[in-house]
Amino acid sequence: MSTQESRPDLGIDFAGHHFRNPVTVASGTFGSGLEYSRFVDLNTLGAVTTKGVSDKPWEGNPTPRVTETPSGMMNAIGLQNPGVDVFIERDLKFLAGYDVPVIVNVCGHSVEEYEAVVERLADDDRVEMLEINVSCPNVKQGAIQFGTDPGMLTEVTGKCRSKAKNKPVIMKLTPNVTSIAEMAKAAEQGGADGISLINTFTAMKIDIYRRRFVLGNRTGGLSGPAIHPIAVRMVYEASHAVKIPVIGMGGIATAEDAIEMMMAGAVMVAVGMVNFTKPDAVTDIINGMEKYLTDTKTHDIRSIIGLL
Amino acid sequence: METEKIRKRSRITEKELLAPDIYRLSFETDLCSSAEPGQFILVYPPDGAKLLGRPICIADVTSAGSGDAGQRLSIVFRIAGSGTREIASCEKNDILFIEGPLGHGYPSDDDLLKGRDIVLLGGGLGAPSLLFLAKKLAERKDIPGSITVILGYRDSSLDHFLADDFRRIGIETLIATDDGSEGIRGNVLDAMDSSGIRADLIYACGPMPMLSAVKRYSTERSIPAYVSLEEHMACGVGVCLGCVVRTAEKDPHSHVYNARICTEGPVFDIKDVEI
Ligand SMILES: Cc1cc2nc3c(=O)[nH]c(=O)nc-3n(C[C@H](O)[C@H](O)[C@H](O)COP(=O)(O)OP(=O)(O)OC[C@H]3O[C@@H](n4cnc5c(N)ncnc54)[C@H](O)[C@@H]3O)c2cc1C
Ligand SMILES: Cc1cc2nc3c(=O)[nH]c(=O)nc-3n(C[C@H](O)[C@H](O)[C@H](O)COP(=O)(O)O)c2cc1C
Ligand code: FES
Numbered sequence: 001m002s003t004q005e006s007r008p009d010l011g012i013d014f015a016g017h018h019f020r021n022p023v024t025v026a027s028g029t030f031g032s033g034l035e036y037s038r039f040v041d042l043n044t045l046g047a048v049t050t051k052g053v054s055d056k057p058w059e060g061n062p063t064p065r066v067t068e069t070p071s072g073m074m075n076a077i078g079l080q081n082p083g084v085d086v087f088i089e090r091d092l093k094f095l096a097g098y099d100v101p102v103i104v105n106v107c108g109h110s111v112e113e114y115e116a117v118v119e120r121l122a123d124d125d126r127v128e129m130l131e132i133n134v135s136c137p138n139v140k141q142g143a144i145q146f147g148t149d150p151g152m153l154t155e156v157t158g159k160c161r162s163k164a165k166n167k168p169v170i171m172k173l174t175p176n177v178t179s180i181a182e183m184a185k186a187a188e189q190g191g192a193d194g195i196s197l198i199n200t201f202t203a204m205k206i207d208i209y210r211r212r213f214v215l216g217n218r219t220g221g222l223s224g225p226a227i228h229p230i231a232v233r234m235v236y237e238a239s240h241a242v243k244i245p246v247i248g249m250g251g252i253a254t255a256e257d258a259i260e261m262m263m264a265g266a267v268m269v270a271v272g273m274v275n276f277t278k279p280d281a282v283t284d285i286i287n288g289m290e291k292y293l294t295d296t297k298t299h300d301i302r303s304i305i306g307l308l
Numbered sequence: 309m310e311t312e313k314i315r316k317r318s319r320i321t322e323k324e325l326l327a328p329d330i331y332r333l334s335f336e337t338d339l340c341s342s343a344e345p346g347q348f349i350l351v352y353p354p355d356g357a358k359l360l361g362r363p364i365c366i367a368d369v370t371s372a373g374s375g376d377a378g379q380r381l382s383i384v385f386r387i388a389g390s391g392t393r394e395i396a397s398c399e400k401n402d403i404l405f406i407e408g409p410l411g412h413g414y415p416s417d418d419d420l421l422k423g424r425d426i427v428l429l430g431g432g433l434g435a436p437s438l439l440f441l442a443k444k445l446a447e448r449k450d451i452p453g454s455i456t457v458i459l460g461y462r463d464s465s466l467d468h469f470l471a472d473d474f475r476r477i478g479i480e481t482l483i484a485t486d487d488g489s490e491g492i493r494g495n496v497l498d499a500m501d502s503s504g505i506r507a508d509l510i511y512a513c514g515p516m517p518m519l520s521a522v523k524r525y526s527t528e529r530s531i532p533a534y535v536s537l538e539e540h541m542a543c544g545v546g547v548c549l550g551c552v553v554r555t556a557e558k559d560p561h562s563h564v565y566n567a568r569i570c571t572e573g574p575v576f577d578i579k580d581v582e583i
Contacts, residue, residue: 041309082564
């Protein structure tokens with residue numbers, strides 16, 4: 001048998017779309033690929049997932065916006081982004097120079113703002129799928145998030161779905177809920193083509209010597225290896241509650257973490273914070289996954305999805 | 309597609325205690341041959357539980373002695389918390405991951421420097437990045453103006469660390485202390501005025517209150533000034549948007565009134581930033 005034939009197949013299908021491998025990057029941890037394209041061959045990724053984009057530019061939060069925590073970090077960037085017009089003109093144009101599918105992460109303060117962005121991208125051939133971040137603060141309804149109320153999640157999913165035309169709509173779930181299975185079902189009920197999880201855990205850090213909050217926003221989202229075991233549990237629970245496919249993320253730092261996430265039920269996986277600590281981490285993870293399959297004589301990565 | 313490696317294992321070739329809690333480390337590395345003054349590196353703490361690199365200015369880059377591989381890059385840092393404490397606990401021949409060179413340093417093109425009297429203002433741990441700048445400026449035979457550095461310290465407890473390094477380069481070096489225990493009493497701007505030093509161009513690195521004062525000073529007198537800023541960082545390469553500073557105009561990259569200190573900075577034209 002030639003080595004060519006014995007190479008394992010990393011290809012997967014997600015919401016009717018084929019990807020060369022299951023590995024994408026977590027929104028907000030890879031920009032639009034421009035900076036990391038110096039260190040990572042974007043054409044080797046399963047997909048690039050871009051930083052959350054809104055209909056108008058967002059300024060984001062006061063600094064400090066990031067801080068380190070044991071085996072992880074907290075961020076309160078506040079979804080700073082240049083708005084969908086610049087995103088289309090600049091970021092999508094840049095990514096079109098590569099042979100890599102693009103998942104666009106969308107944010108908004110209101111259902112109308114989500115709809116506006118989805119509408120702008122629905123006909124764009126350069127967009128493979130849309131990922132809707134329902135963890136943004138909902139200004140109209142007060143300070144709660146769309147992603148923590150099942151009724152509102154179903155509603156915003158339905159609204160985005162109806163504007164997205166033939167683009168798959170993936171709802172990105174927050175872990176800051178009592179039952180992730182219930183939220184997964186709410187997204188499925190609204191017509192989602194897939195779900196992704198987890199977003200960050202709301203957290204707080206206090207500087208005891210200066211006697212003040214470390215982050216300008218007081219609270220921030222916890223991510224990184226520290227949250228990985230919780231993410232695995234939530235991906236397991238969510239994927240068992242619905243029929244639609246799952247993108248699993250949360251603290252993936254190694255190929256083993258990614259394989260574990262797939263065994264828990266994820267069809268695709270996203271690498272987040274670890275991009276910051278090792279600019280070519282995602283390359284090592286993809287290579288490591290292939291090696292795992294070879295070493296364990298697993299010919300098709302699809303055979304490990306939801307194994308447990 | 310060709311990709312670059314900017315994060316590499318690097319051997320510590322020298323470790324020196326400069327003042328209480330302030331260390332100089334030199335690394336053997338091929339990463340920073342093109343490094344410019346004002347650029348920085350991320351130094352990764354050795355214990356795997358701390359994941360993010362610590363941003364530290366490049367204090368010098370020199371070529372290695374004959375027979376040695378790579379170049380020598382040195383940093384000067386203070387133990388400010390648990391990450392820098394871990395880094396400071398490393399010894400000669402230990403290996404750390406470093407990443408760089410990152411960001412944009414102090415501009416020093418001929419048009420900017422020509423005929424100007426240059427003053428470097430360093431507050432506390434702002435001195436290291438100015439040391440590399442001073443060295444590069446001193447090598448430029450084409451600068452007709454004078455170069456002076458004023459180093460500000462709170463008191464004499466830090467032993468005016470690095471002052472002798474500036475003097476060794478042959479640069480006029482003044483010291484100011486808040487309590488007057490050494491050099492001129494007052495801050496670096498007081499020292500500049502009381503010594504009658506003229507500045508046509510200012511480079512400054514130090515704590516934010518000092519930089520804000522430099523902004524007022526240089527604006528009132530229309531003196532061009534460049535400042536090196538600090539902010540908490542995660543990626544160091546412009547991706548996370550963690551390290552921003554408010555800008556006077558809309559930033560061409562972000563399209564809002566924010567620029568990334570790690571990428572557009574850490575050195576900015578003082579007119580461009582709200583500090
Ligand atoms: C561009 C740049 C250049 C710098 N150059 C130098 C230098 O030459 N010498 C020197 O002594 N210090 C320098 N600093 C400050 C240095 O990065 C911090 O002192 C260091 O990160 C503190 O880490 P820690 O783990 O010891 O502290 P902790 O307080 O335990 O750190 C917790 C987290 O906060 C971050 N953090 C805390 N304080 C700062 C700060 N002031 N700036 C940025 N991040 C911070 C840390 O990186 C870490 O992620 C520079 C900072 C920047 C942004
Ligand atoms: C700095 C930073 C910015 C982020 N920005 C976004 C964003 O714009 N949209 C989004 O849906 N998630 C965002 N996230 C969440 C990540 O996509 C991911 O869900 C989370 O960090 C968990 O993965 P990790 O532990 O591998 O980082 C961000 C995370 C970080 C650390
Ligand atoms: S540290 Fe990430 S953008 Fe500057």
